[in-house]
Every structure is written in C-alpha cells, then in structure tokens.
Amino acid sequence: MNIINLTPHAFTLCNAAGEITRVIEPTKPAARVSSTVRVVGEVDGIPVTETTFGAVEGLPAPQEGTVYIVSLLVQQAAPRPDVYRPDTGPQSVVRDGAGRLVLGDIEVDT
Secondary structure, three states: OEEEEOOOOOEEEEOOOOOEEEEEOEOOOOOEEEEEEEEEEEEOOEEEEEEEEEEEEOOOOOOOOEEEEOOHHHHHHOOOOOEEEEEOOOOOOEEOOOOOEEEOEEEOOO
C-alpha cells in the first residue's frame, strides 16, 4: 500500500508501547480547500469575518493501491474511500513535552 501524506506535517505512527514505527513525510504541495474570507460586521472595533470554502486543491485522482492522508477539511470536501485524515482526538495522539502533536492514527468517516 502506498500512503501519501498531503498534510503540511510529518505523520508519525507508533506501536502500543509508544515506540515510533513509521514516519510518513509530507508530499508538497499539501492538499487544501480554497477559501474566501469577507468581513460581515464588527464587535467593539474587532472585525467579524465569514469564511466560504470552495474546491479542493492538490488532491490527486484516485490511484490503485494508494491512499492519501489529508486534513479534516479536505476529507470532508472530498469524501472518497482512498482519503483519510489524522485522528487527533485526545485518546489517539501522543504529544511531546511542549504539547505538540507527535503522532496519531488515521481515520475515515463512514
């Protein structure tokens, strides 16, 4: 199985003991969902904005034997059986001493 990481960060996997077993480096450019931001109001001098999301950019067409790791937003915009996202829930991830995400599982919405 070919796993292509289309997020901007390395994806690190570990075993049950917490030992790193695999690192999947990002492939550039990362897959993204286009967006447009517009100011819709103001609260106490602070602009209030609205974001509209558009097309997915940078996600290749499906290829036999290949899966893609993408952001949650890309996965929601492109629900395909070959598109997965990192599971960054508190039960699934490992964080370093500074609280940065070190690794996690991949998850697909069904």
